[in-house]
Amino acid sequence: MKKFALIGAAGYIAPRHLKAIKDTGNDLVVAMDVNDSVGIMDSHFPDAEFFTEFEAFEAFVQDKAMNGEKLDYISICSPNYLHAPHIKYALKNGIDVICEKPLVLSIKDLDSISAYENKYKAKINSILQLRLHPSIIALQEKVQAAPKGKIFDVDLTYLTSRGKWYLKSWKGVDEKSGGVATNIGVHFYDMLHFIFGKVTHNEVHYRDEKTASGYLEYERARVKWFLSIDSNNLPENAVHGEKLTYRSITIEGEELEFSGGFTDLHTQSYQRILADEGYGIEENRTAIKTVEVIRDAVIASNSNNTHPLLQKVKSA
Structure with missing residues (x-):
């Protein structure tokens, strides 16, 4: 014990x-x-x-x-x-x-x-619990088995509504939380790296205290991403529950189903760590570098790779 x-x-x-x-x-x-x-x-x-x-x-x-x-x-x-x-x-x-x-x-x-x-x-x-999720592991295996040179088109959308308390807490202070892309998104960027390899390009199209959006290229993927804590950005088919949420990852137009399977991922993480098979410092480097660039990057205003939801934000 x-x-x-x-x-x-x-x-x-x-x-x-x-x-x-x-x-x-x-x-x-x-x-x-x-x-x-x-x-x-x-x-x-x-x-x-x-x-x-x-x-x-x-x-x-x-x-x-x-x-x-x-x-x-x-x-x-x-x-x-x-x-x-x-x-x-x-x-x-x-x-x-x-x-x-x-x-x-x-x-x-x-x-x-x-x-x-x-x-x-x-x-x-x-x-890094998403690396243990069965659907993520299956997708990684699918990508590795795809023809060499195949580049996947991916849309990542994650909205998790937060009340006024959020911006008044440490989470609303970029110097303390890293900003919204870090606080609610860093594990998604790790997941993308885990599946699709090294980051080769990183541009940011929008960034404020509640929302961030941009475009990433990996060795095996082109990713349009959108993250937000603002309920005004939710699509019509958002989940109505304790929190208004919407999470979607599509690969080549096909939805990745991973809404379940999260219950025991922390326990599995602990089991691996106790067996000396945990994820250490270097496994985190790519995702931390990704969000650091997102936090500090100059906004790219004339990109052809914007996420579909970004237009809703800009027209609000």
Whole structure:
């Protein structure tokens, strides 16, 4: 049984990590979050220690290590801009890391945590759960089996409506979240790289605090993409539920069906990590570079490769 800590226990994604730790037969020793709305812990690890101040969490971890109870892993679900310092804290203490996406916000940060990993000999593992989805794996195999030189035409559309709270939280601050393309899209860019290979061209057609759109070329694909948290951009056939959402990936006009199959991907990710088969720093490099370019690129105003939904935004 491995001993875990969790940073960011009150966040949206934390319950998937709590479940994964429990489902893999391990123990959560301590959790930390500046917010104390962490009742979800009682369903998984009611005896775990909890702190709202990092200094108190840090002291607890040190005391455990002094008593011969060093942690094996720290799972990081904190806001994006805190991933790098929290990763460095774990590595400096010789504790392996499991970190949510995006691993970090920039290539500079990626190289920095790589240096820490090399110096302190602890390991960084990342959650790239779409690489484990059966439909994504099947598509990757289909692309690899296609005739050499075949380039696939792809449309990626993802809209997940968010209320006014979003822009008032850290997620609405580009320096903290990386912007909308990073915060809601980085795992899609990793998926595209995983399936279609290296990025060969990256242009951005629109970017504001709620929406981003552009065009990417990979070794095996041409991709028009559109990401938004603005419900005004939703098409008529959006899903009406807890949140208004719309997700579509078409390849050569054929819809990729991957609406299901997400339930246990974090648990599968943990199983791979515990078997020393996790995804590390370098597997994240392409996606992080992609979103960094999207964040900083000059807008291309005269492209012939715009996403169909972009016209709706510009005419609003």
